[in-house]
Amino acid sequence: DGGITQSPKxxxxxxxxxxxxxxxxxxxxxxxxxYRQDPGQGLRLIYYSQIVNDFQKGDIAExxxxxxxxxxxFPLTVTSAQKNPTAFYxxxxxxxxxxxxxxxxxxxxxxxxxxxxVL
Amino acid sequence: AQSVSQHNHHVILSxxxxxxxxxxxxxxxxxxxxxxxQYPGQHLQLLLKYFSGDPLVKGIKGFEAEFIKSKFSFNLxxxxxxxxxxxxxxxxxxxxxxNEKLTFGTGTRLTIIP
Numbered sequence: 133d134g135g136i137t138q139s140p141k142x143x144x145x146x147x148x149x150x151x152x153x154x155x156x157x158x159x160x161x162x163x164x165x166x167y168r169q170d171p172g173q174g175l176r177l178i179y180y181s182q183i184v185n186d187f188q189k190g191d192i193a194e195x196x197x198x199x200x201x202x203x204x205x206f207p208l209t210v211t212s213a214q215k216n217p218t219a220f221y222x223x224x225x226x227x228x229x230x231x232x233x234x235x236x237x238x239x240x241x242x243x244x245x246x247x248x249x250v251l
Numbered sequence: 252a253q254s255v256s257q258h259n260h261h262v263i264l265s266x267x268x269x270x271x272x273x274x275x276x277x278x279x280x281x282x283x284x285x286x287x288x289q290y291p292g293q294h295l296q297l298l299l300k301y302f303s304g305d306p307l308v309k310g311i312k313g314f315e316a317e318f319i320k321s322k323f324s325f326n327l328x329x330x331x332x333x334x335x336x337x338x339x340x341x342x343x344x345x346x347x348x349x350n351e352k353l354t355f356g357t358g359t360r361l362t363i364i365p
Contacts, residue, residue: 163351172260174341174357175295182351190352222295226351235302238283238351242295 135159136243138223143248145210145217153208153246155223162228164206165240168192169220178221181206182228210248221246253278255344257356264332265364272327272359274316274342284325285343285353286316295341301325312336337363 136157145151157164163182167175177190181200195214200206206225210217224240256275264270276282286298299310306318316327325342339360343353 165352167355172357174257175355177352177354180352224295228351238345238353239285239297239300240353241297242287244294 136223136225136241138221138243138246140246141244143246145248145250147250148212150209150211151248153210153221153223153248155206155208155243157204157206157223157225157241157243159225159227159241160203161225161241162203162230163226163238164200165224165226166190166196166198166206166208167222167224169222169245175222178208217248218250219248221248253282253344253346253354255342255354255356257340257342257359259359260357261360261362263362263364266334267331270327270329270332270336270361272340272342272361274325274327274356275323276325276342276344276354277323278344278346280346283345284316284318285345286310286314286325286327287341287343287355288338289341289358290338298327298340332361332363334363334365337361 139154165180166178176192178196179198181187197209222245223243226240227237254277284301287295288298289295299308301308301318309315314329339358341358342356345353
């Protein structure tokens with residue numbers, strides 16, 4: 133089955149600790165994204181990567197870090213610098229400009245999400 | 252920077268009622284437009300999209316949306332809703348210059364009463 137997996141589904145962390153959320157895709161997509169979803173605020177982009185070994189900050193990157201060492205993997209670290217980390221985190225991927233058709237290169241596919249709670 | 256507005260935060264309808272959810276965007280150039288749906292406990296999934304051509308786009312489960320360029324709008328419609336349409340709906344926009352990023356609206360929660 134092709135798709136995006138995120139683990140774990142629920143994550144609890146103590147204040148002051150860093151935590152890493154996993155995102156893996158087997159769709160052979162070039163581009164991957166991390167969003168944060170809070171009630172009433174929609175999806176806000178944290179980081180995105182258009183190609184392996186490259187990534188850019190989104191709208192709310194402060195307190196987060198990412199890496200893109202493999203095409204299929206895009207882990208997100210929530211650091212202790214993130215002031216309000218409790219949220220639902222969504223990972224997504226898209227074929228990418230060089231990997232997809234002109235009418236679908238930026239169509240994003242989403243994982244099931246990870247709910248992070250800071251205690 | 253582009254932005255998306257969804258003015259209806261929570262809509263409550265009875266089954267068989269007609270639905271229209273508003274979506275307005277602010278970007279002067281060519282855009283790609285999307286509606287995504289998040290059913291309770293499920294992944295966010297694509298409902299329909301507009302890239303070019305016919306401004307009336309048909310999606311899954313009887314949904315459609317009309318791109319009105321002069322109004323910067325991409326409203327979602329369904330003539331007769333079902334209880335199973337209860338979900339959260341997100342409008343998203345991407346500028347059409349090889350830009351893979353999507354900007355999402357804040358979402359509209361739709362509750363259908365049987």
